[in-house]
Amino acid sequence: MPDELFHPTRKMAANQGLYNGFLSAGLIWSLFIQNPAWKNHVALFFLICILIAGLYGAYSVSKKIFLVQGLPALITILVLCVTRMG
Numbered sequence: 575m576p577d578e579l580f581h582p583t584r585k586m587a588a589n590q591g592l593y594n595g596f597l598s599a600g601l602i603w604s605l606f607i608q609n610p611a612w613k614n615h616v617a618l619f620f621l622i623c624i625l626i627a628g629l630y631g632a633y634s635v636s637k638k639i640f641l642v643q644g645l646p647a648l649i650t651i652l653v654l655c656v657t658r659m660g
Contacts, residue, residue, distance in 0.1 A: 589631040589635060592627045592630070593631070596620055597624055599620065600619070600621075600624075601620075603620075614654060617654065621654070625643075627644075628642075628647060629644055632644065
């Protein structure tokens with residue numbers, strides 16, 4: 575990668591790494607959890623982490639990142655909370 579492209583894309587790469595790390599760690603961990611309540615708590619934690627990464631990306635790089643990363647996480651968090659109440 576040319577040096578002149580590294581600096582402008584540094585924050586975007588950091589956000590993508592953060593997002594992918596949270597997502598993969600949560601998904602892999604949740605595959606091994608047998609207790610349904612614990613599985614939901616772990617899923618909720620990692621969804622919140624993904625939401626934070628989306629908010630950070632929207633703040634530091636582009637508002638579109640929130641739509642791609644944060645909004646799906648937020649919707650899923652809301653669905654999890656509603657289904658747990660019912």
